Amino acid sequence: NAGVTQTPKFQVLKTGQSMTLQCAQDMNHNSMYWYRQDPGMGLRLIYYSASEGTTDKGEVPNGYNVSRLNKREFSLRLESAAPSQTSVYFCATRAGAGAEAFFGQGTRLTVV
Amino acid sequence: AQRVTQPEKLLSVFKGAPVELKCNYSYSGSPELFWYVQYSRQRLQLLLRHISRESIKGFTADLNKGETSFHLKKPFAQEEDSAMYYCALRSLSGNTPLVFGKGTRLSVIA
Numbered sequence: 001n002a003g004v005t006q007t008p009k010f011q012v013l014k015t016g017q018s019m020t021l022q023c024a025q026d027m028n029h030n031s032m033y034w035y036r037q038d039p040g041m042g043l044r045l046i047y048y049s050a051s052e053g054t055t056d057k058g059e060v061p062n063g064y065n066v067s068r069l070n071k072r073e074f075s076l077r078l079e080s081a082a083p084s085q086t087s088v089y090f091c092a093t094r095a096g097a098g099a100e101a102f103f104g105q106g107t108r109l110t111v112v
Numbered sequence: 113a114q115r116v117t118q119p120e121k122l123l124s125v126f127k128g129a130p131v132e133l134k135c136n137y138s139y140s141g142s143p144e145l146f147w148y149v150q151y152s153r154q155r156l157q158l159l160l161r162h163i164s165r166e167s168i169k170g171f172t173a174d175l176n177k178g179e180t181s182f183h184l185k186k187p188f189a190q191e192e193d194s195a196m197y198y199c200a201l202r203s204l205s206g207n208t209p210l211v212f213g214k215g216t217r218l219s220v221i222a
Contacts, residue, residue: 004155033209040121042198042214043156050207058209090156097207098144103156 002026006091006104013081013111021076021107023091031094032074033101034058034066036087043090049074081111114139116199116213124219125189133184133216135173135199142204145175145182148212150196159184159197169193189220 007022023032030051035043035058045058049068063085065077078085091104115138125131137143147159160168162175162182173184182199199213 031207035212040214042118043212045209045211048209092156092210094207097205100158100161101210105155 004091004093004102004104006089006107008107009105010108011110013078013109015082015111017081017111018077018079019081020078021089021091021109023074023076023104024072025091025093025102026072027093027095027102028071029093029095029099029102030071031096032068033092033094034064034074034076035090035092036060036085037090037106038087046076046089078109081109083111085109086111114143114201114211116201116211118197118199118213118216120216121214122217122219124221126221127191128188131184131186131189131193131218131220133197133199133218135182135184135213137180137182137199137201139180139201139203143201144204145173146200146202146210147171147173147182147184148198148200150198152195156198189218191220191222194218194220 004025033048034046044060047066049055052071067075089107092101094101117136145162148156149159150156171186198215200210202208202210
């Protein structure tokens with residue numbers, strides 16, 4: 001039982017490059033979330049998907065897109081990476097209202 | 113607007129000393145409050161939630177609606193408590209995302 005798995009764990013991009021961060025869960029949870037973690041800023045919500053087939057913007061969605069491919073997978077895409085997107089990205093899942101959130105191990109992204 | 117404030121970026125205490133990590137919130141409605149912890153090189157994990165009223169690893173937190181606070185306390189700090197601690201809230205009703213504070217790094221000195 002892997003829980004919440006993020007790939008890759010580390011990535012270095014050049015400014016302007018694109019990439020997709022993957023998140024997969026085997027917990028049969030309905031809701032999935034993407035956060036970014038920056039020093040002194042805590043965790044900020046980028047996008048979330050309350051259930052399969054729906055996505056909504058969070059606090060800091062600019063520069064990102066998401067796809068809820070199916071119930072298990074929720075990907076985060078950077079179309080044209082910028083140095084300001086250097087961060088640690090966390091995926092999280094939750095069964096629904098009232099349930100505990102479970103986090104992936106994070107993806108450390110550096111944009112040079 | 114929902115907001116979680118953790119006023120201390122860093123808190124250093126000696127082993128065996130009491131610990132209090134402060135968390136204040138603003139929310140127009142009934143929130144559920146949480147403390148999450150991130151140990152070095154590990155993923156975030158739930159430490160406790162106000163609904164459960166539990167004591168986890170010696171930590172407790174009481175929701176004070178009058179002061180809109182949810183401070184995390186432990187009477188005797190241990191070295192293994194050194195970690196990043198995040199206070200978070202969400203609505204009690206509905207399936208809404210967690211809103212996190214900026215975090216407090218706790219360093220327990222031997």
